[in-house]
Amino acid sequence: MSTLDVALPNGTVTVSIDRTDAESDDIVLIAHGAGAGKDHPFLVGLAGALDGLGLATARFSFPYSEQGRKMPGPAAHAVATWRAIVEATRAAHPGRRIWAAGKSYGGRMASLAVAEGLAVDGLVYLGYPLHPPGRPDRPRTEHLLAIAVPQLFIEGTNDPFIQPLSQFEEAFAACQDARVHWIEGGGHSFEIAGHKRPAADVGAALAPVIRDFIVARRR
Numbered sequence: 001m002s003t004l005d006v007a008l009p010n011g012t013v014t015v016s017i018d019r020t021d022a023e024s025d026d027i028v029l030i031a032h033g034a035g036a037g038k039d040h041p042f043l044v045g046l047a048g049a050l051d052g053l054g055l056a057t058a059r060f061s062f063p064y065s066e067q068g069r070k071m072p073g074p075a076a077h078a079v080a081t082w083r084a085i086v087e088a089t090r091a092a093h094p095g096r097r098i099w100a101a102g103k104s105y106g107g108r109m110a111s112l113a114v115a116e117g118l119a120v121d122g123l124v125y126l127g128y129p130l131h132p133p134g135r136p137d138r139p140r141t142e143h144l145l146a147i148a149v150p151q152l153f154i155e156g157t158n159d160p161f162i163q164p165l166s167q168f169e170e171a172f173a174a175c176q177d178a179r180v181h182w183i184e185g186g187g188h189s190f191e192i193a194g195h196k197r198p199a200a201d202v203g204a205a206l207a208p209v210i211r212d213f214i215v216a217r218r219r
Contacts, residue, residue, distance in 0.1 A: 006063060006084040008077050013063045015081060020051035020058075026214050027056045028099045028124070029085055031106025034072050037065045042189065043103065045200030046126075049207030055214065056096075060085050062106070078109035083118055097121040099214060104129050104161070104188065108140060111151075115143040122150040122217055124210055127188050130168050133160040141171040150217040151178040154206055156186025158193075181209050 002017045018038065028050055032038045038059040047057040062081050064073040072078065082100065089098055100110040101124035108129055114120060131138050144151075153172060155162055162168040172180055185192045190202050 004060070004084055004088055006077075006081050008063065008080055013066065015061045015063060015066045017058050017060045017085070018047075020047055020056060022051045022054055022056045024054055024056040024096075026097045026099060026121075026218070027058065027089055027093060028101050028210065028214075029089060030057055030059045031062065031078075031082070031100075031102035031110060032059070032065065033103035033127075034105035035070070036103075037061060040103075041198065041200040042203040044203070045198075046203035046207055046210075048200075049204035050210065053207055053211045055207075055211060058085070058089065062109075072105060075109065075112060078105075079113045079116065079118075082110050082113040086113075086118055086120060097214075097218065099124060099210075101126065101210065103127060111147060112143060114149065115146045120149060122152070122214070123147065124152045124154070124213065126154055126206065127156065127159055127161065127190070128153050129161040129188075130171060131161065136164065136167055139167070139171065141174075144171065144175055148176050150213070151175055152210065152213045153178060153180040154183065154190075154209060155180060156183045156188065156190050156192075158185055159188045161188055179213070181213075 003014050005012050038061050050057050062078050098120050099122050100120045102110045103126040107125035183190045
């Protein structure tokens, strides 16, 4: 495990990073969701499987999680963290391709950072939270239209964060360069009723989808 200093408006904070060992020209940075940290089995399983497919990964914490808080801090803090991890990775590995991936909140914060100018080679959303559950009147989509790099949405068809599906499909269609991979019957964490699996296995199962996206979109 390593650490990274992130400059915030109210001072500098230190966040932790866990990296896998693959030697690769592609590095997948993985952010956690709002309610679970970087060591959630879903993310650990995903990172391990990506490593096994020959992709380097780094899982990192947002400041609020690092400090033991349950609720996310200001979006600007998460955006600053994304900027710091991308810039540090680019400095340490010049010339390598960098892909920003995130579970729910973590992916949405990556999209905000990229819409504001952060340079990455592509974005991977692990359950993009289109709106709060039951609140389709509060969409979080406008900034997605400004993103020019490739975007991969991995979505469960039963995810309450994207219901009605027609609203998600409309937002997806408006993106500049995007594809969606559906998990039939999947919820927000890709759980499927009647098919209980360990979270690590659920995360690992998504690794080939991400690998194929990266291979197809390499520039």
